[in-house]
Structures are given as C-alpha cells and as structure tokens.
Amino acid sequence: MERRLHVVIIGGGFGGLEAARRLAKAPVNITLVDRRNHHLFQPLLYQVATAALNASDVAYPIRAVLSKQKNARVLLGEALAINVASRRVVLDDGAVDYDYLIVATGATHSYFGKDWGHLAPGLKSIEDALEIRRRVFLAYEAAERESDPAAQRAWLTFAVVGGGPTGVELAGALGEIGLTTLAHDFRSIDPTQVRVLLFEGQDRVLGAYPPKLSEAAKRSLEKRHVEVRLNTMVTAIDDRGVSVKAGDREERIDARTVLWAAGVQASPLAVSLGTARDRAGRVEVNPDLSLPGHPEVFVIGDLAKMQNADGSPVPGVAQGALQGGRHVAKLITAEVKGRAASPRPAFRYHDKGNMATIGRASAVVSTKRFALHGLVAWLMWWAVHIMFLVGFRNRVFVMLSWAWSWLTFTRGARLITGSVGELPAVKTIGSDGAVSMPVSTPALSLGGDGKPTAPPPM
C-alpha cells in the first residue's frame, strides 16, 4: 500500500496556516509545528499593546483552526534546525521527518546590532504587546506619583522609533490614550499634556505609500499630539531616554518609554537551510519559492526574499505570506496527484494595496487604483481587518469592541498585569491632614500651614 506523503509546516502564521488549510483535500499528512499555540493576527497587535483589544481577540488557537481537518495535526514545539540532506526538522526535543517542508517562521525584531531589546520593546508577539501595554499604563501611574516636574514630563513622554505602519499606528494610539482615554482619570497630572515623538530616518513616514498619504498621515498624527521627526536617526537608547541625530544636530530627549518599530530581520532558523540570504537574513528562493537545490523545501512569508516578475521585492506583509502559502499548497497538491507542471509555475504576487490607521476615524489606504485617507479609509480598514481575522467569534467580538470604544471613547483592556516595578516616591503627604489635589501642576504637597512638607522618614 502506498503511503501518504508527509508535509511538515514550520510556523502557524499567515503563510503556514494558509498552506495547511489549502492542503486539506490533498492526499498528504500534514504536521504543523509552532512554538506558540496560537495564530496571531499581527496587523491588530498594536491594539493589544494600546489596550483597545484583548490578546484573545487577535489570536486563535491553531489546533482549533485545523480541528476538523483530518489530515492535519498540530504540534507545539520549536524548530531548532533543518537537516535538508536527511529531510529532518530538529525540534527542541525530538525531530520530525518530511517529504515536503514549508518553512514559514517569519521575522523578528532587528535592533541593527545594538543591544536595545530590553530598553525598547518591539511588537511581534502577544508577550511583546502585553509588555508594551504594561509600560505605557505604568508610565501614567508613575507620573501621578512623581512630584518633580521634570521627572513627570519624562514619564509623560513616549518615543516610537520607526515611521512605518507599525510605528505610525502605535504613535497615534499613544497620543489618543493621553488625549482621550485617560484624560480625566488622574489628579496630579494632566494626561492631555502627553508628548509622543515618532522618529523616522527617511524624509517621510509610511515610505511604501504614495507621498500624499504620507503627508496626510503626518498631519493626522500631529493632531494627536505626536511630534513627527523625519530624517532623524536614533543613536543611543538608555533607560531614561534617547539620543537622536538629524543632519548635524544631535539631541537628547528624556522619555521613560521607548518603543521599537524600526527594523525586522528574518527568523534565525534560516541559517540551517544553508543557502544564500540577504542582509535582513531572508532566504533567496527560486521563483517557485523552493530552496535552491531542494525542490521539496519551500520558504514563504517574511522569511523568504520573494520577488515580483519585474525583480522588485514583495513586501513583508500578510498578503505576501498568504499568497505564498496558497501557491505552495497548489504546487504540492498538483505534484502528489501526479499532475506536476514542468517547469513549476513561478509565484506571482498580486499587490492588493496597503492600509494603515492613525487613530479614531483616520487611516490611509493605498492601492494601484486609488489612494484614500480620513474617515472613508478608516471604515475600509475596519472592514478589511474584520474580514481577515481568523475565527468568526473574533470577528464579532472585535467589531463589538471597536463599536463600543468608538461610541464611548474608552479602551476595553486597560489592565496592568505583571510586575509593577519601581515607581517614583509618593510625596503627596498631608502633615496634619491637608492634602492638596492639584490637577495640572506638579504634585508638591503642602502642609496645613501652606509650606511644602519634607519626605517622611521610612
């Protein structure tokens, strides 16, 4: 009896999961391996980071997606290396052999060689998002306790590095948090005085979009108290702020919260594939997305350097991964059914456009046919993201969350979970009972006689 071929897929993101689903009718066995149990809808991850959505709204258990697909199994595990000679994937503890392999492990942060990871978190996983959320909301709590005005301002200053879609979306949301969400919740500070700085090395934000939309996005950000610093490179980051350089001018900015949206690099798993990679670590694949010299190994998504027919690169966006997954699934299906085309068809990317949101009722949409910004763009952005979310329940709940937040100007997930860390000393002491409750002046306390009180002995 002829045995079924074994397709192993590493990575349950957009590319890997799509490939698995498209192989549902193929006479193969599929094993999908991911080091997380959930598929992550990354375009909405910044909303978890800014407390607008829950983690479970943008993530979905992979094995629930494939639960009814009888030829697919899911393993929680981390692929450490790939032995292309023996057709074996080495896991953290064990191994899996394959007939076909699809590597779809995506990208991770790049700090351009610097050791800034712990100082400036990026946004690639749920844990990243929850860490950013924790830091952002703790910053306001810390400012509320702080009595030194300069220190207060540093806590109310947020720096975002990188003016691509992720940076723009984060910066816009950070502005809105201070201007709207938390506006009335504090007594010693005025959250509407929040300062958000967005640093971009090039001469405009959203470099992959038409210049008109970059300009619209910049204006929209500025309405949300975001200072957009173009042509500005970050030269140093420490736990108190950043140093930046624009042309000849160098500047030091005190900002207790720094977020990273500036660079990605391919997952390190690519190294063991043993083929050429570009500067960002992406694998140079054949036009059909297979590995040079190994027609049974495919690389898709952000891990692959995919190219259009004209040689231009396919961007590292969800559509690239989705379409790549579909292409490979189709190819494998044809081959196992004995209907392989020779030579194999090349992957052709269909650019369906880009969209990014800045904040409430403000987004930009760019396709080959039109460029939009403002409210209409925002509604389109809403609709497209809802459609592409995995899981009907997630679609319904995200829609409701957004509707609620929009109507009530609130954010639904404002929890600080995890450690609170070190907060500034509280000096709002009433000596014989007098407690001042300033709203927008520094939180110095005054005693019953009107004089500031000294810190208490501990």
Added chain:
Amino acid sequence: MERRLHVVIIGGGFGGLEAARRLAKAPVNITLVDRRNHHLFQPLLYQVATAALNASDVAYPIRAVLSKQKNARVLLGEALAINVASRRVVLDDGAVDYDYLIVATGATHSYFGKDWGHLAPGLKSIEDALEIRRRVFLAYEAAERESDPAAQRAWLTFAVVGGGPTGVELAGALGEIGLTTLAHDFRSIDPTQVRVLLFEGQDRVLGAYPPKLSEAAKRSLEKRHVEVRLNTMVTAIDDRGVSVKAGDREERIDARTVLWAAGVQASPLAVSLGTARDRAGRVEVNPDLSLPGHPEVFVIGDLAKMQNADGSPVPGVAQGALQGGRHVAKLITAEVKGRAASPRPAFRYHDKGNMATIGRASAVVSTKRFALHGLVAWLMWWAVHIMFLVGFRNRVFVMLSWAWSWLTFTRGARLITGSVGELPAVKTIGSDGAVSMPVSTPALSLGGDGKPTAPPPM
C-alpha cells in the same frame, strides 16, 4: 478655612471600592491605594483560568471607576505598614497621612505552612489565573507530544485541592475543557479521557451550603469526569503529583497539574495594625468594624473577622466586603457632618445567599428561603454575576462571551501566553516518511516497515 478630612482606603477590591463610591457626597478627600491598577471581580476569576473569559472582562481600572468622582484620587502603590500612632500609611516609596483609614486588603493563599506555592498555584489575582490557564493548556500540548502512555495519563490528570466554591468551579471547568472544548483538537490523545480529581478534607463539597446542594454538586461534577474524593487530605505535593490520605489509606497519584483552592489567610498588612488576629490572620474588629482603641481606623472584607449578631462569623465573600464598605462609609459620612451616633451602630450582615457553578447549565443556589440546583440555578447565577460586574461594557461583553460559548461549545480565550517550558520529547517520527496518527492510542511512531523507531540523534 476648615480643611477637609482625609480618608485613606487601602485596597480597591469589593470593600474598598464600595466604600470610596459611597463617600462620593461626603465632605472628605479620598485617596485609594492599590498595588494593582484594576478592581478584580474574583467570583469570575476561575473563568479566566479556564479560558472562558479574558482578564479584561473581569477586571476594571480603578481610576476609571472613580474618574468622575471629584473627591477621590487613586494611587498605584503598595502599603507596607500602618503606623496607627502617627496616623500614617507607609508605602513602598513614600507615605500617606490620614484622618480616617479603611483597610480592605483582603486575603491571600494559605498553604498551611507548606512551601507549595510554586507547585500548586491558587486563584486570587489575574496573574494566578493566567498561570493556571497556561499550565492547563500546556498539559494537553505536552500529552500530545508524549509517547509513553503512563506519562500521557499523568499530563491528562488534573488535581484540585479544596472542595469549596472555587475548587468546585475549577474542577467542573477542567472536566468540560477535556470533554467538550478540546475534544477534537488533538491527534495522539483523546482529551475526553481527562481525569480530574477534587480533594476535600470534609465529608462533603461546598460545606457552607445545605447538604442537598452538596450532593447535587457532587453528582454534577461526576458527570463531568471529576472524581470527588471526600474526607481526603493532601499530605504532599511535588512536580509529578500528589500524595493523599483518606482515613488510614494513603495513595500516590500522578498528576502534572495541581491547583490550590484549599485555604486562605488574611493579607500580611494586618500585622502592623498591632491588634489581635485569629488563626487565619484576620483582625478582630469591634462591632462597628473599627480597630480596638482606634475609632478612626476600620478593617473590612476578608481581612476582618466580622461577626453576626449571634456571634457566627461573616463568611469571606463579596457581599461581606460590599456591605462592610457601605457601613463604614455611612458611619464616616455621619461623623464628618456632625451627626455621629453614639455609640456607633454595629455592622449587621445581611446574608443574601450563596451560589456556585459547576459547569454548563449546572449551578447551585442557596438562600434562607430556597435551595436550587441545575439549570434554573445556573440562570440565576448568570444574572446575579452580570449585575454585580463593574462596568457596563464588561457586563455586555461577558454576557455575549457566555452566550457565544454556550451556543458554540467553545471557550474564547484559549491562549498559552508566557513561557512554554519543557515539553516531552516528540517521538512521532516517520523514518522514510511514514507517520502514524493515532487518535486514542499512545503516540508511538511506526516506521515504514511497521517497527517502532528509535529516538533521533539530536
């Protein structure tokens, strides 16, 4: 000008938050201090632990609750000690002076002196709930990778210590996760073979309820694959299982996941109050809930040993804290308005009944007038919990989450976040491609020739 008196409240749970809200019209300044930024609806915490709800569905930012209350401010901070002589609360960094103090810091886990905290997590905070969720869902993932049948069974065995409402609710949910939620999601294991053991030292679960309801709860648990072990004490816990003793019989049970719902003790802050405490660390308060010798200091909620007029203890439930908070707020309001009664009115607890849920369409409700179980009790349980949730948005979203889950037999928050830890070795290797995909037999892999394969060299 006469200054306003300063009321300091430590703890933003049921008691502290209610006291703050009830003081909205009193001519006082209020400072509420909590080491977390959110108020936690503890009765539903077990649903976060079992992935039925998100953390943000059962928690609400304290300063959002008090945002519009002009005489109240919220500080994120931890109270380390109370100096009743100088009327000062010492915080982690700083201090706050008070005219009135309400201590409402609640209870924490008690492991009866043993060092079991890291082995058997309890359920008192969001972090606890997320940790339990992580362990429970990882256990299934580990079992899926496991090839040794005994080890698989240990991963699919869950032990819950303590047969009060929390233990019963956890155990019932754990049973349902295997029977229903994950039933079709795995290939090497059959999740419906899950084994849940509930250990209770007394002769019935839900000891505070009428015996008929204890019996109904037990039957309902057993329908959910929960083995209820009464009159059984846990003598030892390690990372592989538990040792228990029932009468003379001792038994060792292999269970990789052990959850603690067996004991609570009062928050350690009580120590610095310097007065008598009972065995569980609760403060012996006067009938008006004030501290003996200090009429300006009140202790409410789980931290206080509150008593009914007949001397029976007020249980450590939400209603006790809520009513205590209301009582103290009323008392303080009367005094600052110059309308103090003398002697002060005693706190009178109105027992509105108890309710606990076992699972889908099954709960028990016990009041002075009636005792119910089954579907009707479950609907009442639903309705009451919705009503008492803080925040209209939370009520709406929890209702929708429950409606969805009930209709679709799913759980909405099945994420494993945080570290994955060590998982069993994967031995499902196909040597020349053959991969066996057993459903309910142990996950031994067979090679192309039908013989089991040896583990691969790493």
